[in-house]
Amino acid sequence: MMTRELPIIAVATAPGKAGVGVIRISGRNLNAIIGALFQKNLLPRQATLLTLHEVDGQAIDQLIAIYFAGPASFTGEDVLELQCHGGPQLLELVMKRCLELGKIAGLVIAEPGEFTLRAYLNNKIDLAQAEAIADLIDAQSEAAVRGAARSLQGVFSTDINNLIEEITQLRILVESTLDFPEEEIEFLESAQARERLKKVSDQLAVLRQGAQQGKILREGIQLVLAGAPNVGKSSLLNRLAGEEVAIVTPIAGTTRDRVKESISIDGVPINIIDTAGLRDTSDVVEAKGIERSWDAIRLADLVIFLRDARTPDEEDNFLRAQILQAIPPRCPVLELGNKADLLGLEVKGTANPETLYISAKTGEGIDDLKARILKMVGWGGAHEGVISARRRHLDCLERAAEHLHQSAAFASHGNISLELFAEELRLAQDQLGQITGKLLPDDLLGKIFSQFCIGK
Ligand SMILES: Nc1nc2c(ncn2[C@@H]2O[C@H](COP(=O)(O)OP(=O)(O)O)[C@@H](O)[C@H]2O)c(=O)[nH]1
Ligand SMILES: [Mg+2]
Structure with a gap:
């Protein structure tokens, strides 16, 4: 092809x-x-x-x-x-x-x-713009359309290219002095290499923040409700969705399969997945449901670990550890005490100050919860200036940031190596270049375009 x-x-x-x-x-x-x-x-x-x-x-x-x-x-x-x-x-x-x-x-x-x-x-067009065309067509919300349009206009690419240009300038400086090792320290001082590197790193951090927002708008958040049976997961889903999507009964094991519902908080698409309560069971159907719950947890962007607020913290230690083990890297877990309406005031006063208490039944704490969800997934609250970005872009930006970090380490006092400094700069530059498509392996390119629809 x-x-x-x-x-x-x-x-x-x-x-x-x-x-x-x-x-x-x-x-x-x-x-x-x-x-x-x-x-x-x-x-x-x-x-x-x-x-x-x-x-x-x-x-x-x-x-x-x-x-x-x-x-x-x-x-x-x-x-x-x-x-x-x-x-x-x-x-x-x-x-x-x-x-x-x-x-x-x-x-x-x-x-x-x-x-x-x-x-x-x-x-x-460059690769980021090509991806933006697909995103523009797939956009599910007004904010997502605007983000994709900005990327297609080249806003994202320009920022990337500016960063690449500054790194190039720095590399040229460094590489031209590589042959004079005794001057390394003077060079770093006179070229203000550390300051320039710091500036590039700061700009990259801003870009990562914007790209993170763009990814959230494009893909939405996979939010998984996990916890023991009967703690109120389905009730919380219904409360967040504003309608009775999932069946709620006092019988443990009511939810046997995943129930999904998409909502939007502050314009951010949130795909909520209600799961079967996590417990040992001899019921074959329920066991399958629980297996699917663990599958959902392994793919989550955010896991809400819902507990009955009346249960002492340590009683849920085993389940807490299991969940922490199953979540993907970078996925935060939000622990919530539900059924706060059944708690006496004196209990709440002594409880863990980190825990957020809610009541799926009365709606208490739900607004706080929504704000907390957005904060935990890294939503900055701004739709303005957001660009369309993908996991692929975020990974490249993250690796570029790591290389810049490494680069700085080789310019630090007492451990100077201009050669390694320059090499890390080059690696950072390569990662940025992959976003706009320079230096991207062919098989990856084929994979990206095969996800487009025919005629595009
Ligand atoms: N008092 C009180 N009861 C709740 C609350 N949330 C859920 N329940 C009740 O707890 C039981 C189990 O709820 P459900 O949502 O099915 O729990 P799940 O098994 O975790 O999905 C039901 O009888 C609910 O009415 C709450 O915030 N307060
Ligand atoms: Mg349920």
Whole structure:
């Protein structure tokens, strides 16, 4: 897929009936195909009303064709857009006819994301922008649309490129003095290398914060409600969702399968997963449910460990340890004491000050809980200026930060090695370059674009 040079075709609009359906063709040179389809040449960037005919001369559709001569096009190649009438059968006939007539030029059906891939390979956009196109189309909320639009405009890429540029400048300085080891200390002082490194690190920290917000908006938060049976997990789900999504009874073991519900707190999408209460059981169905609960915990962004506030802390030690062991790295656990309405005031006074007390029944503490959820997942509260970001970007940013940190260590007093200092800078730069696509291995690239839909 990565290197094929054949012209490609796909329906660019959504399946189903619509007023208009767009078919897009991209290739190095589309003159032959255009001639075969319409028996004439098209002027670039002009809408032309044309009729496409079957081999026996019957009209298939009257359509508007727009031709973009490469490289001034989305993909950087010649692009032909056919605005047909938007019926699924009709579009299939147009596709079929185009493939027949385009056979001489090797026309083939596009792979998912192949148009955008070509735009990327022809340097029309970088990888972060290509991903932003997918995010823009997939966006589930207004904030997510705005974030993706900003990334597509190149806001994220520009920040990354600025950082890369500053690291490059620093590397040039360092590498030019590598041959004079006795001057290492003077060099660090005179070039203000430490100060410059600190500045780059600070900028990276800001970028990571923004990217973290972007990822939250794009993907939402997987919030798992875990705890022993009967502590009120399903009641809490219903309370947060504002409706009776899950069945609540006083019988332990009522919830036997995962129940999911998506809510939004302050515009942040939260996917809540209610689980079967964690306990030993001989019931086969319940045991399966509990296994699924552990599966959900292993994929969570945040786990709420719900307890009955009347149970002494230490009685839940075993379960607490089990949960802490199952959660993924970086996943915080929020411990809550539920059924606060049943607690006497004197008990609350002596209880663990870290624990948040709520009542799923009366709604007590729920607003505090919502605020705490947002804080724990790292939501900064600002929709302004958020960019669209993915786990992949966050991982690269994190690794870049680690290398900058290492780099600083090799410039610290008493342990100076300019060579290692420069090497860590280079590694940080490589990580940043992977975000915009420079230096990204081909198999990863293929994986990213295969998640696009066809015609994109
Ligand atoms: N008093 C009181 N009862 C609660 C509260 N939350 C849940 N319950 C009750 O506890 C029982 C178990 O609740 P449920 O949500 O099914 O617990 P789960 O097994 O953890 O899902 C039900 O009878 C609920 O009505 C609460 O905050 N206060
Ligand atoms: Mg339940």
